[in-house]
Structures are given as structure tokens and as C-alpha cells.
Amino acid sequence: MTSLAGIQAHSESRSPSATPRGLIPAIGFLVILQATLAQFVVHGVPLFLREAGHSATVIGLIYLVSLPYVMRFLWAPLIDRYGSARLGHFRSWIVAGLAVACCALTAASFLDPARALPALLATIFFLMIGVATQITATGGLMVEGLAEADRPKGAAILAASAGLAGLLLGAGVLFWMAELGWSITIAGVTAIAAIGLVAVFFLPLDSGTRPGAKRAPFWSQFSILRRADTRNLLGISILVSMGLVLTYGLKSIVLIDAGYSISEAGIVGLVIGNATGVCFALMSRPLVERWGGFLCLAVIGLLTVLYCLVFALLFADGVTRGSSAAFVIAANGLTFASFAASRTLIMARCAEGRKATELATFISLEGIALLLLAGLGNLLSDLAGMPAVLLLAAAGSFAGAVLARRAASKEREEMVS
Numbered sequence: 435m436t437s438l439a440g441i442q443a444h445s446e447s448r449s450p451s452a453t454p455r456g457l458i459p460a461i462g463f464l465v466i467l468q469a470t471l472a473q474f475v476v477h478g479v480p481l482f483l484r485e486a487g488h489s490a491t492v493i494g495l496i497y498l499v500s501l502p503y504v505m506r507f508l509w510a511p512l513i514d515r516y517g518s519a520r521l522g523h524f525r526s527w528i529v530a531g532l533a534v535a536c537c538a539l540t541a542a543s544f545l546d547p548a549r550a551l552p553a554l555l556a557t558i559f560f561l562m563i564g565v566a567t568q569i570t571a572t573g574g575l576m577v578e579g580l581a582e583a584d585r586p587k588g589a590a591i592l593a594a595s596a597g598l599a600g601l602l603l604g605a606g607v608l609f610w611m612a613e614l615g616w617s618i619t620i621a622g623v624t625a626i627a628a629i630g631l632v633a634v635f636f637l638p639l640d641s642g643t644r645p646g647a648k649r650a651p652f653w654s655q656f657s658i659l660r661r662a663d664t665r666n667l668l669g670i671s672i673l674v675s676m677g678l679v680l681t682y683g684l685k686s687i688v689l690i691d692a693g694y695s696i697s698e699a700g701i702v703g704l705v706i707g708n709a710t711g712v713c714f715a716l717m718s719r720p721l722v723e724r725w726g727g728f729l730c731l732a733v734i735g736l737l738t739v740l741y742c743l744v745f746a747l748l749f750a751d752g753v754t755r756g757s758s759a760a761f762v763i764a765a766n767g768l769t770f771a772s773f774a775a776s777r778t779l780i781m782a783r784c785a786e787g788r789k790a791t792e793l794a795t796f797i798s799l800e801g802i803a804l805l806l807l808a809g810l811g812n813l814l815s816d817l818a819g820m821p822a823v824l825l826l827a828a829a830g831s832f833a834g835a836v837l838a839r840r841a842a843s844k845e846r847e848e849m850v851s
Contacts, residue, residue: 452581453579453580453581454579454638455638456637456638457575457579457580457638457639458580460637460638460639461572461575461576461579462595463630463633463637464528464568464572464630464634464637465569465572465595466595466598466599466602467568467626467627467630468565468568468569468572468595469595469598469599470599470602470603470623470626471535471561471565471623471626471627472503472562472565472599473599473600473603473704474603474607474623475496475500475558475561475562475565476496476497476500477600477603477685477686477700477703477704478603478607478608478619478623478696478700479496479547479558480493480496480683480686480687481608481612481686481689481690481696481699481700482547482612482616482619482696483496483547483551484686484687484690484691485690485696486546486547486548487548488547488548488551489816490683490684490687490812490813490815490816491812491813491816492551493683493686493687493812494683494808494809494810494811494812494813495555495809496555496558496683497682497683497805497806497808497809497812498805498806498809499555499556499558499559499562500558500559500562500805501562501802501805502559502562502563502566503562503565503566503569503801503805504566504797504798504801504802504805505566505798505802506566506567506569506570506798507570507795507798509567509570510570510574513527513567513570513571513574514574522639522640522641523640524571524572524574524575524578524639524640525571525575525634525637525639525640525641527567527568527570527571528567528568528571528572528575528634528639529631529634529635530564530567531563531564531565531566531567531568531569531571532564532568532627532630532631532634533564533631534560534561534563534564534567535561535564535565535568535627536624536627536628536631537560538557538558538560538561538564539557539561539620539623539624539627540624541553541557542554542557542558542561542620543616543617543620543621543624544617545557546616547616575639575640578640579639579640597708597709597711597712599708600704600705600707600708600709601704601705601708601709602626603623603700603704604700604701604703604704604705604708605700605701605704605705607619607622607623607626607700608696608697608699608700608701608704609697609700609701610622610697611697612695612696612697612700613695613696613697656795658795658796659799661783663783664780664783664796666837666841667776667779667780667783667841668796668799668800669837670728670731670834670837670838670841671731671772671776671800671834672800672803672804672807672834673735673830673831673833673834673837674731674732674734674735674738674772674776674831674834674835674838675738675769675772675804675831675834676807676827676830676831676834677735677738677739677741677742677824677827677828677830677831678738678741678765678768678769678772678827678831679804679807679808679811679827680807680808680810680811680814680823680824680826680827680830681742681761681765681811681820681823681824681827682765682804682807682808682811683808683809683811683812684811684812684815684820684823685703685761685762685765686699686703687812687815688749688753688758688761688762688820689702689703689758689759689762691753691758692753692754692755692757692758692759693755694755694758702759702762702763703762703766706759706763707762707763707765707766708766710763710764710766710767710770711766711767711769711770712770713767714766714767714768714770714771714774715770715771715773715774717771718730718770718771718774718775719774722774722775722778725842726842726845726846727775727776727778727779728775728779728838728839728841728842728845729838729839729842730771730775731772731775731776731779731834731835731838732835732836732838732839732842733835734768734771734772734775734835735831735832735834735835735836735838736831736832736835737768738768738772738827738828738831738835739828739831739832739835741764741765741768742824742825742827742828742831743824743825743828745757745760745761745824746820746821746824746825746828747821748761749761749820749821749824750821753820776800780796780797811823811827814826
């Protein structure tokens with residue numbers, strides 16, 4: 435669930451000639467903190483809900499109440515325009531977001547996942563508002579605080595945050611605390627958020643107020659969708675990923691159903707899964723540079739079709755520990771590779787002077803579609819079964835692969851002409 439988040443409405447600002455000392459490590463700390471909280475919601479909470487006996491449809495609601503995470507562009511203009519001079523413009527929003535997250539986590543620690551589902555979903559909704567606010571403010575701080583030469587470092591920090599956060603959550607929280615129960619695990623996550631809240635006051639972030647700047651109208655950020663090439667890329671990216679996204683919310687379910695404990699599932703899904711994803715992303719980079727993003731998306735789409743068909747056959751006879759682990763790990767690898775290809779393509783298509791705004795808007799709209807598909811996959815698995823969902827997902831990914839191959843051919847023809 436991590437991306438080049440929250441940097442909309444900041445692309446027109448001028449970058450400083452030199453990055454303030456200590457700002458890059460401080461941003462790295464903040465991104466890892468935020469990704470840990472977000473991954474706990476989308477990976478950790480479903481494990482506890484399944485262990486409590488909830489259906490896949492109910493667990494799919496987690497992805498609906500997590501929508502604030504990808505809809506953060508809606509209140510980004512407020513973060514851009516208002517802030518505390520005493521704390522620092524962006525620091526004040528980061529503090530506010532972490533405070534909301536700490537309150538939501540504290541409230542969740544008193545709830546029983548088996549009996550208080552509506553209240554738990556409400557606390558998760560507010561938790562994701564807090565996390566999304568932090569991410570948006572951190573993104574704005576990155577764009578305005580980093581010198582232009584240091585922005586690739588900032589992008590690298592964002593890309594690595596998912597893997598590091600997964601390691602912290604899977605090996606550092608779920609592995610040691612999950613067997614002690616929900617309340618203890620939530621206390622561990624709350625402690626991480628609280629430590630981050632205190633640390634923010636001492637990190638070398640911004641101070642005072644931001645220089646005044648004329649901002650474009652809010653709705654202008656959606657101008658990216660007026661261009662046919664970006665609309666096509668958005669559709670292709672979603673279709674190629676359908677084989678992975680429709681089953682996204684089922685990963686925690688199959689691990690628990692296969693007999694894994696929550697701590698073991700954390701190691702498989704978060705630690706090993708994220709490590710595999712980072713490796714696939716690194717391996718896909720030279721292929722994207724050599725073949726182009728669309729052709730890589732076409733290959734990833736066909737591999738996803740094969741993935742769905744293989745596991746549809748395996749799961750027809752029931753879920754085993756081996757098949758469920760392979761299902762989760764392979765999905766992470768293909769997902770990271772797909773993101774690497776699609777992000778390369780969209781960055782090349784963002785308008786000059788609005789690169790940050792259009793990139794963040796594209797990622798947010800894509801994220802909304804993917805979260806809704808993840809929730810739909812959970813619902814369909816209860817109605818029709820896992821193999822049927824996988825077959826439907828394979829059809830979507832195949833359509834995406836075909837469209838990606840056509841786009842690659844068209845792009846090559848345009849380059850030749």
C-alpha cells in the first residue's frame with residue numbers, strides 16, 4: 435500500500451539550492467513509520483479478523499474503510515495552504531496526523547475483533563485519515579525541502595519503505611506479539627506511533643511558515659485524465675494488476691486457513707513477501723529500460739494469468755501451507771514488478787511543471803480502483819469460491835496484457851516514424 439504519496443500541489447515550488455542537513459534521514463524515518471501503520475491495517479488486521487472467524491466479505495470491508503489512504507488528495511490543498519508557524523508548516527500536520535493515529539489505535543486496543551467489528555472499522559477509518567495526512571505532509575516537505583539533485587534519493591526512500599516497514603511489522607511486531615493477543619499487538623503498534631509522535635518534535639524538519647505561492651485550482655490536478663495516453667495507461671495498469679488485486683484481500687485469509695498462526699503469517703506475508711517484492715522491482719528495472727514499460731506490463735500480465743490459473747487448480751483441492759505461502763509470495767513479486775513498470779511510464783507522461791501533482795493524482799486514482807477491486811474479490815470468494823475469483827482475475831489480466839502489447843507496438847511505430 436506505499437507510493438509517491440501526498441506530493442500533489444507542490445510541484446510548482448522552487449527547490450532549495452542545498453538540502454538541509456539531516457532532512458533525508460528524517461524523511462526516511464517518517465516514511466517507514468507511516469508505512470508500518472498502513473501495512474498493519476491492510477495486512478495485520480485481516481489476520482486477526484480471520485482468526486476471529488469472520489468471513490472474507492467482512493474482511494473485505496477493511497479495504498473500503500482504508501479509502502482515505504488513497505483519497506488524501508482531497509484535503510491536500512488544506513495541508514498546502516494552512517499550517518502552524520510555531521511548529522512548522524508541514525511538521526504541524528505530521529504531528530496532527532500522528533496524534534489522530536495514536537488515538538485511533540488506543541481506542542482499537544479496547545475492542546474485541548470478534549464482537550466489536552463496527553466500532554473497529556470506525557477506528558480504522560480514522561487511523562487511515564491520520565496516516566494519510568502524515569503522508570501528504572511528508573510528501574510536501576520532500577518536494578519543497580529537497581534540492582533537485584537529492585530528489586532521486588527521496589524517491590528511493592519511498593520505494594524502500596514498504597520492504598523496511600514490512601520487516602518491522604512482520605518480524606518486529608506480529609512475530610513477537612501476535613500470539614499474546616490483539617490488545618498486546620495493538621499496544622506494540624501504538625508504541626511505534628507514539629515514539630514517532632515524540633520524535634517529530636526533535637527531527638530536523640521545517641520551521642515557521644511556508645513562503646506564499648499561487649496555487650492552481652484544486653480540480654486542475656485532474657487535467658492528467660484529459661489526455662488519452664494517461665487514461666489508457668491507467669486502464670492498462672488496473673487490468674494487468676487485476677489478477678493480483680482481486681485476490682489481494684485473500685492473502686491473509688488463505689494463510690490462516692492453511693494453518694499458519696498470525697506470527698507465522700506475518701513472516702511469510704510481510705517479511706518474505708516484501709523482500710521478494712523488492713527483489714522483483716530491482717530485477718524489473720533493467721528490463722523496463724531495455725524493453726519499455728508497456729512491453730514489460732504485457733509480460734507481467736501474461737505471468738499473472740499463469741499465476742491465477744495455476745493457483746485456481748491448486749486451490750480447487752483445498753488450501754495447503756505450501757500453496758498458500760507460494761500464492762502470497764508470488765503475488766508480492768509480480769505486484770512490485772508491475773508498479774515499477776507503470777510508475778516509469780506515468781512519470782514520463784506527467785506535464786512539465788506539474789510532475790508531482792499529476793503523479794500523485796494518477797497513483798491516488800489507481801489506488802482507489804485497486805482497493806475497491808480488493809474488497810470485491812473478498813465478496814466474490816464467499817459467493818463463488820476462490821477458484822472462480824482467480825479465473826475472473828486471469829481474464830482481466832489477459833485483457834490488460836493484450837492492451838499493453840498493442841500500446842508497446844504503437845509506441846514503437848511512433849518512435850520509428
